[in-house]
Amino acid sequence: MEIIVVKDKFEGGKKAAEIFKQEHDSGAKVFGLATGGTPETTYEQIVASDLDFSDDVSVNLDEYVGLAPDDEQSYHYYMQHHLFDKKPFKKSYLPDGTNLDDNAETKRYSQVIADNPIDLQLLGIGENGHIGFNEPGSAFDSTTSKIHLTDSTIKANSRYFDNYEDVPKYAYSMGIGEIMRSKKILLEAFGKNKAEAIKAMVEGEVTTAVPASILQKHPNVTVIVDEDAASLLNLD
Numbered sequence: 001m002e003i004i005v006v007k008d009k010f011e012g013g014k015k016a017a018e019i020f021k022q023e024h025d026s027g028a029k030v031f032g033l034a035t036g037g038t039p040e041t042t043y044e045q046i047v048a049s050d051l052d053f054s055d056d057v058s059v060n061l062d063e064y065v066g067l068a069p070d071d072e073q074s075y076h077y078y079m080q081h082h083l084f085d086k087k088p089f090k091k092s093y094l095p096d097g098t099n100l101d102d103n104a105e106t107k108r109y110s111q112v113i114a115d116n117p118i119d120l121q122l123l124g125i126g127e128n129g130h131i132g133f134n135e136p137g138s139a140f141d142s143t144t145s146k147i148h149l150t151d152s153t154i155k156a157n158s159r160y161f162d163n164y165e166d167v168p169k170y171a172y173s174m175g176i177g178e179i180m181r182s183k184k185i186l187l188e189a190f191g192k193n194k195a196e197a198i199k200a201m202v203e204g205e206v207t208t209a210v211p212a213s214i215l216q217k218h219p220n221v222t223v224i225v226d227e228d229a230a231s232l233l234n235l236d
């Protein structure tokens with residue numbers, strides 16, 4: 001695991017956008033994308049760059065069950081607003097939150113991922129160590145599934161909603177097994193509230209109690225952390 005410590009999320013976004021450019025220049029065609037507060041500066045930098053995705057495909061990690069693409073809290077809306085409006089891809093895939101038939105939707109999305117092997121997957125990390133929406137206890141070989149969000153995740157994400165009750169309790173998420181099949185993984189974390197999760201991911205035991213810890217077993221992971229998120233690491 002390569003760890004890059006940056007001053008803040010702005011420097012982190014710049015570094016991440018550089019890595020997108022390098023991978024794109026060396027032939028990456030399928031980009032796995034994330035939502036949440038963490039990748040916002042990365043998308044800002046990508047938008048300001050000369051990167052052109054018009055011949056490429058994007059595959060997002062997750063979507064809330066029950067939210068339609070035009071719902072401002074949906075991850076479809078987030079992606080449209082932060083990236084796709086300004087840097088369109090040839091084709092962009094996200095789980096369909098309006099499909100309430102979870103068997104059909106998870107099967108469909110797993111097929112999308114199988115048909116579009118991911119060259120570079122961007123990840124954030126939850127305070128509880130989740131990647132995508134794969135909460136603690138998720139199997140390391142999981143495929144796309146409907147996840148019951150933990151209280152910690154609902155609380156963390158309630159900052160984007162009027163109140164706690166409005167946060168959807170379920171999400172469709174790419175599985176850990178599918179994330180692990182990405183050729184390269186780029187994980188970002190900014191802020192003190194991510195320090196425990198980063199320490200457990202990098203230096204802790206590989207355990208399903210910390211989903212991100214499985215990344216220790218992936219051959220090509222780069223982690224971009226600011227000084228706060230890196231503050232508990234034993235770096236020499």
Ligand SMILES: O=P(O)(O)OC[C@H]1O[C@](O)(CO)[C@@H](O)[C@@H]1O
Pocket residue numbers: 034035036037038039061062123124125126127131132133157
């Ligand atoms: O970046 P945030 O908002 O702290 O969220 C952490 C992670 O959890 C999620 O919200 C759940 O997938 C991701 O989008 C994000 O990478």
